[in-house]
Every structure is written in C-alpha cells, then in structure tokens.
Amino acid sequence: MTGSSAGDRSAHLRRTTVTEDLQAELDALSAELGVTGVAAGIWHEGRESYAFTGVTSVTNPLPVDERTLFQFGSTGKTFTATAIMLLVQDGRVDLHAPVRTYVPEFKTKQPDVAEQVTVLQLLNHTAGWDGDFFADTGNGDDALANYVARMVELDQVTPLGATVSYNNASLALAGRVIERVTGSTFEQAMRDLVLDPLGLADTLSFPGQIMTRRFAVGHTRADDGTVTVNEPWALPRAVTAAGGMSATAADQLAWARFHLSGGTALDGSRVLSEELVRLMQQPTADMRGSALGDAVGISWLLREVDGVQLVGHGGTTNGQYSDFTMVPARDFAVLSMTNSGPNGSELNTRLTRWALEHHLGVRETDPQPLVLGDDALTVYAGRYETVASIAEVTVEAGQLVVTSWAKAAMTAALGDKAEEKRRMPLTLVAGERDPFVISEGPGKGMRGYFARDDAGRLLGMHFGGRLASRVGAAQVPA
Structure with missing residues (x-):
C-alpha cells in the first residue's frame, strides 16, 4: 500500500x-x-x-x-x-x-x-x-x-x-x-x-x-x-x-x-x-x-x-x-x-x-507467592520516588500494600486525574532480586522487584518499569 x-x-x-x-x-x-x-x-x-x-x-x-x-x-x-x-x-x-x-x-x-x-x-x-x-x-x-x-x-x-x-x-x-x-x-x-x-x-x-x-x-x-x-x-x-x-x-x-x-x-x-x-x-x-x-x-x-x-x-x-x-x-x-x-x-x-x-x-x-511474617515484610516498607511519581509501601494485616500517585509535574502534563492515588496489594514471589507481583486490581499481574546494593541494602523499587529510589519511611497522605 x-x-x-x-x-x-x-x-x-x-x-x-x-x-x-x-x-x-x-x-x-x-x-x-x-x-x-x-x-x-x-x-x-x-x-x-x-x-x-x-x-x-x-x-x-x-x-x-x-x-x-x-x-x-x-x-x-x-x-x-x-x-x-x-x-x-x-x-x-x-x-x-x-x-x-x-x-x-x-x-x-x-x-x-x-x-x-x-x-x-x-x-x-x-x-x-x-x-x-x-x-x-x-x-x-x-x-x-x-x-x-x-x-x-x-x-x-x-x-x-x-x-x-x-x-x-x-x-x-x-x-x-x-x-x-x-x-x-x-x-x-x-x-x-x-x-x-x-x-x-x-x-x-x-x-x-x-x-x-x-x-x-x-x-x-x-x-x-x-x-x-x-x-x-x-x-x-x-x-x-x-x-x-x-x-x-x-x-x-x-x-x-x-x-x-x-x-x-x-x-x-x-x-x-x-x-x-x-x-x-x-x-x-x-x-x-x-x-x-x-x-x-x-x-x-x-x-x-x-x-x-x-x-x-x-x-x-x-x-x-x-x-x-x-x-x-x-x-x-x-x-x-x-x-x-x-x-x-x-x-x-x-x-x-x-x-x-x-x-x-x-x-x-501467575507466580507462586511467598508467605512472610510482618517483621520480614517491614524491611520493604518505605517511600520510593522517581521524578514523576511516589510509591508508598506499607504493611497492612500481613500484606504489603503499595499506594502510588503522580507528582505535580506529571499532573500538569496529564491532567488532574493523574494525581489520584491507587492502592494495590503487592505480593512477594520466589526468585532473585526480591521480585513481586501486583495481586489484585487494575494493575493485577504487573511485576517488579526491590533493588539492593552489593552489601544487600535496599536502595529502590523497580515499579512500573521505572527504578524508584528509596527516600525514607512511608508517609501516605490522606
């Protein structure tokens, strides 16, 4: 043609x-x-x-x-x-x-x-x-x-x-x-x-x-x-x-x-x-x-x-x-x-x-989930950021939960709807590099992993295809 x-x-x-x-x-x-x-x-x-x-x-x-x-x-x-x-x-x-x-x-x-x-x-x-x-x-x-x-x-x-x-x-x-x-x-x-x-x-x-x-x-x-x-x-x-x-x-x-x-x-x-x-x-x-x-x-x-x-x-x-x-x-x-x-x-x-x-x-x-206690899960809790977004990982009733939303710069580009927060259960699965999968909701099936340095310290979270740096404790806004 x-x-x-x-x-x-x-x-x-x-x-x-x-x-x-x-x-x-x-x-x-x-x-x-x-x-x-x-x-x-x-x-x-x-x-x-x-x-x-x-x-x-x-x-x-x-x-x-x-x-x-x-x-x-x-x-x-x-x-x-x-x-x-x-x-x-x-x-x-x-x-x-x-x-x-x-x-x-x-x-x-x-x-x-x-x-x-x-x-x-x-x-x-x-x-x-x-x-x-x-x-x-x-x-x-x-x-x-x-x-x-x-x-x-x-x-x-x-x-x-x-x-x-x-x-x-x-x-x-x-x-x-x-x-x-x-x-x-x-x-x-x-x-x-x-x-x-x-x-x-x-x-x-x-x-x-x-x-x-x-x-x-x-x-x-x-x-x-x-x-x-x-x-x-x-x-x-x-x-x-x-x-x-x-x-x-x-x-x-x-x-x-x-x-x-x-x-x-x-x-x-x-x-x-x-x-x-x-x-x-x-x-x-x-x-x-x-x-x-x-x-x-x-x-x-x-x-x-x-x-x-x-x-x-x-x-x-x-x-x-x-x-x-x-x-x-x-x-x-x-x-x-x-x-x-x-x-x-x-x-x-x-x-x-x-x-x-x-x-x-x-x-x-779907990958097989790992069953871990709250103490083991708490290691992954925290705030993770990219230039455009924030992801907060918390432990709730024996389950990791990620809450994500866009920063102001992304909101300006994509409109007010971009700032809406999304809560998704995050399940750790067997494998190298602390892999996880979103187990329910619109992101179901999306995979990622937690990134560590050579000494094993948690540095970030590979979420949505982006490496988000860990910047501190979780502080999910209302």
Missing part, C-alpha cells in the same frame, strides 16, 4: 472483518470491567480479525468502530526506533555512536554522560537519567529542540548503561537525533521515513488533524463507577517521539504485520531489511523481574511466556491504555486500545492472555 491515499486506506478499513469469538470476549470483558470504549485486532494464520465496543466519549458519544483513532502511547517508541533503523540502513546513523555525533549541543547534569551516551542506550532505556520528563515547550517546530535543551535539569539516577529504567526523555532525544539527521521536524521525518512507505494514512500526530476524524478521548472510572473525561487530551508536542501518536486498529495491525514480515509493507515492497528488523527483536539489555518483561531489544520489550518469545510494547496516555503483542515465531499479533483508566489496562492484559491461549495454546500462569 505504499503511497496509498487516505481514501484507499479508508476503503481497506471498510473491509475489516469483525469475528464472533473476539467480539464476544471483548464484549464480556468490557461489561465486567466497565470500560468506556475499545478497539481490538488479531493477526493469525494470514487473517485479520477485529472487534469494537463502547463509545468514543461519555459526553459526546460516537460508537467505536474501524475508523476510530485511539492514542496508542508508548507503542510509538517502536516507530521512533524503526525510523532510527532506517537511518542506520542508509548509513546515516550508527547505533553505537555517541548521541553528540548527531546532537552536539546535548548536555546532561553529569557532563561525562552526555559525552558517552550512545544512540542504542536511548532506545533500550539504559541512559540512567530521570525519564518521566513531560515539559511543555510549545507547539512550534522548535519544541523538541527546546525540550532537549532542558534535559540538563534531569538527575542521573543510575550509572550510564547499568540498569534498565523506562525513559520517555531518552526517546524524545532519539526523536531529536532524527530531526538533526534528516533536517525535518520529527513528525515530517516520521511521515517520510515510515508512515507513507507503509501506507499508514490513519496514523497521525497533530491534534489539528485528529480532531477532523472520529477519535477517542480518555476517561477515568472512579471506585463508585463514576466516569469522567480526562483533560488535557494531548501530550506536549515535545514528547511525540516517546508516545504522542494516534491510529486506527487496522493501522496498528499493519504495523505488526510489517515487523512480523521482516520489513515489508502490505503491498510486498521492501522498506527495512529483514536483518535489521530481527535485530530490533533481539535482547540488548536484561531486565528480568521488571514490569516491562525479561529484556529490551531496540525499543521492543521482550518476554517469554510458556516457552514462547513475545515481542511487544503497550502505551499509556491521559486516560487511554493500549497493549501490542507479537509472537514472531507464530506469525501472530494481538492489539487492544482502550479509552478508560485504570480499568482499561486490566482489560488489555486479560484480552491479550485470552488471545494467546485461544489462538496459540500459550498460557501465562
């Missing part, structure tokens, strides 16, 4: 096939969890399947259908990484070269980090600085350049290359690498390098484009069942490379098919070499025990379930949650995009598990 028009793409969308088994599962999960709207898709045995349910907005409702654009959040990091790989293919970028080769003005709080950090370390979350930086530097074409200039403010949490800790700022900087190498804005470079060659006419960045289409808005569902619309709708332009795009389910499934096929567009034309596509899906950094999986490839998050390698990357924006999982060895992909939090995240997890078992016989099992 290289060079296809929006009209051609819309004609393709009208041919999407809604399948009864996927639709029935999606309807059941949506009703149980009270999710506002969902679009889902599966690629299996050469066939596309789709299901849609709910509405785009509770205040201005339209049925979610094959035309609906959802924010897919951090799955966009794989688009940014693929654009980098296309520049690698052309000999214009070297993954192992210092970032300053392409962005010579880049500075960090620790000067030697700016001198040494490589392009690959941006793409596998090992740069080590505070990653959840969502500064709004305006809507002009200099937004990303101004954002990168402000990265000198970020603290270095771990040594360069030492630990995987999820890093939005690093992917924004990768977007700036693309701008400097191509001489275009990030959005135009993405259109030229990736979206147009793949015929992804329904994958968009600018709110001004998206608002002319049918699109989903984010929601938050309170404990009493009340559903409210989240504002603001869009993330700042400067973090588009980290996760600011929107798409239809069909465009997302086309993205999966591109990576499953080894780099060819839907029309069969070669866009990226199979060697580089497969390289993206190979481990570059270990993160066993993390919520993100077992390892990071080149932006892709990798994990093994039931003896099968999964390659994926979901996303979260303001009230919109997505999941995107591929099984390259089985030519299989499943995606789910919801506009409801926090319950949309649980729907995504459960739908993906269902799809893997229903279609492939791949079953994900």
Whole structure:
C-alpha cells in the first residue's frame, strides 16, 4: 500500500472483518470491567480479525468502530526506533555512536554522560537519567529542540548503561537525533521515513488533524463507577517521539504485520531489511523481574511466556491504555486500545492472555507467592520516588500494600486525574532480586522487584518499569 491515499486506506478499513469469538470476549470483558470504549485486532494464520465496543466519549458519544483513532502511547517508541533503523540502513546513523555525533549541543547534569551516551542506550532505556520528563515547550517546530535543551535539569539516577529504567526523555532525544539527521521536524521525518512507505494514512500526530476524524478521548472510572473525561487530551508536542501518536486498529495491525514480515509493507515492497528488523527483536539489555518483561531489544520489550518469545510494547496516555503483542515465531499479533483508566489496562492484559491461549495454546500462569511474617515484610516498607511519581509501601494485616500517585509535574502534563492515588496489594514471589507481583486490581499481574546494593541494602523499587529510589519511611497522605 505504499503511497496509498487516505481514501484507499479508508476503503481497506471498510473491509475489516469483525469475528464472533473476539467480539464476544471483548464484549464480556468490557461489561465486567466497565470500560468506556475499545478497539481490538488479531493477526493469525494470514487473517485479520477485529472487534469494537463502547463509545468514543461519555459526553459526546460516537460508537467505536474501524475508523476510530485511539492514542496508542508508548507503542510509538517502536516507530521512533524503526525510523532510527532506517537511518542506520542508509548509513546515516550508527547505533553505537555517541548521541553528540548527531546532537552536539546535548548536555546532561553529569557532563561525562552526555559525552558517552550512545544512540542504542536511548532506545533500550539504559541512559540512567530521570525519564518521566513531560515539559511543555510549545507547539512550534522548535519544541523538541527546546525540550532537549532542558534535559540538563534531569538527575542521573543510575550509572550510564547499568540498569534498565523506562525513559520517555531518552526517546524524545532519539526523536531529536532524527530531526538533526534528516533536517525535518520529527513528525515530517516520521511521515517520510515510515508512515507513507507503509501506507499508514490513519496514523497521525497533530491534534489539528485528529480532531477532523472520529477519535477517542480518555476517561477515568472512579471506585463508585463514576466516569469522567480526562483533560488535557494531548501530550506536549515535545514528547511525540516517546508516545504522542494516534491510529486506527487496522493501522496498528499493519504495523505488526510489517515487523512480523521482516520489513515489508502490505503491498510486498521492501522498506527495512529483514536483518535489521530481527535485530530490533533481539535482547540488548536484561531486565528480568521488571514490569516491562525479561529484556529490551531496540525499543521492543521482550518476554517469554510458556516457552514462547513475545515481542511487544503497550502505551499509556491521559486516560487511554493500549497493549501490542507479537509472537514472531507464530506469525501472530494481538492489539487492544482502550479509552478508560485504570480499568482499561486490566482489560488489555486479560484480552491479550485470552488471545494467546485461544489462538496459540500459550498460557501465562501467575507466580507462586511467598508467605512472610510482618517483621520480614517491614524491611520493604518505605517511600520510593522517581521524578514523576511516589510509591508508598506499607504493611497492612500481613500484606504489603503499595499506594502510588503522580507528582505535580506529571499532573500538569496529564491532567488532574493523574494525581489520584491507587492502592494495590503487592505480593512477594520466589526468585532473585526480591521480585513481586501486583495481586489484585487494575494493575493485577504487573511485576517488579526491590533493588539492593552489593552489601544487600535496599536502595529502590523497580515499579512500573521505572527504578524508584528509596527516600525514607512511608508517609501516605490522606
């Protein structure tokens, strides 16, 4: 579909096939969890399947259908990484070269980090600085350049290359690498390098484009069942490379098919070499025990379930949650995009598990819990912080409980709903590095671990894919 028009793409969308088994599962999960709207898709045995349910907005409702654009959040990091790989293919970028080769003005709080950090370390979350930086530097074409200039403010949490800790700022900087190498804005470079060659006419960045289409808005569902619309709708332009795009389910499934096929567009034309596509899906950094999986490839998050390698990357924006999982060895992909939090995240997890078992016989099992007394559990209690969030771990009736909420900077970027506190039971499980799993609620199944130094002292908590530093005793606010 290289060079296809929006009209051609819309004609393709009208041919999407809604399948009864996927639709029935999606309807059941949506009703149980009270999710506002969902679009889902599966690629299996050469066939596309789709299901849609709910509405785009509770205040201005339209049925979610094959035309609906959802924010897919951090799955966009794989688009940014693929654009980098296309520049690698052309000999214009070297993954192992210092970032300053392409962005010579880049500075960090620790000067030697700016001198040494490589392009690959941006793409596998090992740069080590505070990653959840969502500064709004305006809507002009200099937004990303101004954002990168402000990265000198970020603290270095771990040594360069030492630990995987999820890093939005690093992917924004990768977007700036693309701008400097191509001489275009990030959005135009993405259109030229990736979206147009793949015929992804329904994958968009600018709110001004998206608002002319049918699109989903984010929601938050309170404990009493009340559903409210989240504002603001869009993330700042400067973090588009980290996760600011929107798409239809069909465009997302086309993205999966591109990576499953080894780099060819839907029309069969070669866009990226199979060697580089497969390289993206190979481990570059270990993160066993993390919520993100077992390892990071080149932006892709990798994990093994039931003896099968999964390659994926979901996303979260303001009230919109997505999941995107591929099984390259089985030519299989499943995606789910919801506009409801926090319950949309649980729907995504459960739908993906269902799809893997229903279609492939791949079953994900929960880890066995450790039963410890209060004295042993108290060791883990305390306050853990990142640049964007706080997590308080307490011991309550023989159970660890984590209460998390966003700091003011994150709230400013994601809206008032971001500051709502979430309480989740945390269960320790057998394994190295003090691993745990969230055992109930919207985060059920999310894994993490407590980090220690060489002497065994507790230093932090790897929670939500980020390394949060331990800063003192728990002081959960009312």
